[in-house]
Amino acid sequence: MRRQVLLFFFVLDFTSVLGHVSYTIPEEMPTGSLVGNIVQDLGLNVKRLKSGKARVYTGDGAGYIELNKDRGLLLVKERIDREAICRQTTPCALHFQLILENPMELYSITVQIEDVNDNPPTFEKNEVRFNISESAVAGAKFVLDRAIDLDVDRNGLQKYALTPTDNFILKSENQADGTEKAEMILQKPLDRENEETVSLVLTAFDGGDPQMTGNMKIFITVLDANDNAPVFSQSTYRATVFENAPEQTIVTSVTASDSDYGANGRIKYSITNSLDQAHELFRIQEDTAEIRLIGHVDYEKARNYHINIRASDEGGLTDSCKVIVEVIDVNDNKPTINIMSKSGSISELSEPKTVVAMINVQDPDSNENGRVQCFINDNTPLVMMSTSNNFYSLVTEGELDRERA
Known part of the structure; x- marks a missing residue:
């Protein structure tokens, strides 16, 4: 009721x-x-x-x-x-x-x-971050967060602007729900080697009087693409090593650089095959590029070695250089005397300068270290005569008298 x-x-x-x-x-x-x-x-x-x-x-x-x-x-x-x-x-x-x-x-x-224009356009986040590869091609799209303006009609959100426009331009279009979609379009490829990060500002404008705006910062980290090969600082390096240098002696080091970032810029060094078998005598530290001696070099066998070095990044790009190692001679060999021919006896009636023996003297060392002089005992009726380089004759100096000697 x-x-x-x-x-x-x-x-x-x-x-x-x-x-x-x-x-x-x-x-x-x-x-x-x-x-x-x-x-x-x-x-x-x-x-x-x-x-x-x-x-x-x-x-x-x-x-x-x-x-x-x-x-x-x-x-x-x-x-x-x-x-x-x-x-x-x-x-x-x-x-x-x-x-x-x-x-x-x-x-x-x-x-x-x-409605009164008492609300500026605002973004949910004050800043956003993108990771974009430098290999991204022109025309690539990146959707941006929308701004919200609580006001309506003309006092509401009207447009966006993106600054600067060196690499990106702004594209906006109206959606079915009446909102405006904003996209960042890549128009100029990024280059990490010139600029690792890019900073932009997206500004939203309303249509009120006075006009109100809202900003959102955009930070772009440019991801590296393996677009740079290693480059040696020199095409040819020169070094020296003593032939009596012990193993593990540091001979020299080389240097290559790679403008890429991270793994793409990480360089490893190696020795490639060579005709003089340098890779059997020398070793390179793959990360520091120090070249060390791992065997015995002999000036008398080889006066220099040509070491071919390769630098490789982890993306597969390479460069090469040559290291010429000059071997410095050391007086490490004794002269050797070889009796080529000799007479077991000689007549006391022999003429002066009769050949008693033929001798070859060898010293594997070079230059001054290999230059030899030969002497015989004093108070003998024999003298050494050089017939040609490193060859000598032992000859009588005068008349011989068996009754005296």
Whole structure:
């Protein structure tokens, strides 16, 4: 039975609306600001408001508007934020009723809330980061975060701008939901060797007056592509080593550089095969490029070695150089005397300069170290005579007398 009574009064209220008035105000008006003169606009008077115990009924309890019964005015009761009430819905309006008693009367009131440009475009993140390979081709697309502007219509988001535009340009297009999609388009390939990071700023603009903006920083890390081969600082290196140098002697080192980053710029060194078998006598440290002696070099066997060095990065690109190692002679060989021919006896009647023996003297060393001089005992009737390089004859110096010797 009680439910029927409530329903009756609801229907009665709904069917007894005696008038309607509409006002339009901007959002964010100060408390106490005038909305409208209700008694004048509805044809009432202040006495009726008081006798009828006039009150504002909002239904949802949101008391943004209040009635001043002494003056017959509708006033702003508390701050009205259009975005909080209606979000993106337009138009935005407050609907409420003015109720009077004795007799009961109902009037409908609508207050349209106009948007004020009180919200700048904002991005969810202040900055975003991309990792883009320098091998990315022109035309590659990178979707950017959208900006949000709580204002509507002209006061809402209108456009984007991207700066600088050395490598990227901005492309934006309207979506079915009314938002604008922003993409960053690569127009000039990145070069990590010139610029490891790229900094951009995406700016969102609204259409208000004054115009408001929001910014988002874009940081791009340029990932390396293996587009640079190792390069030796010299095509030919020269070094020296003593022929009596011990094993593990550091002969020299080489240097190559690679402008790539990370694994693509990591260089390993190796010795390639050579005709003089240098790879059997020398070893290169693959990471430091130190060349060490691992065998015995002999000036008399080889006066120099040509070592072919290869530098390889982990991307497979290479460069090569040559190291020429000059062997420095050391006096490490004794002269050797070889008796080529000799006479076991000789007649005392032999003529002077009779050949008694033929001798070959050898010293494998070179230059001064290999130059020899030969001597025989003093007080003998024999002398050494050089016949040609390293060949000697032992001959009688004068007459021989067996009775004396």
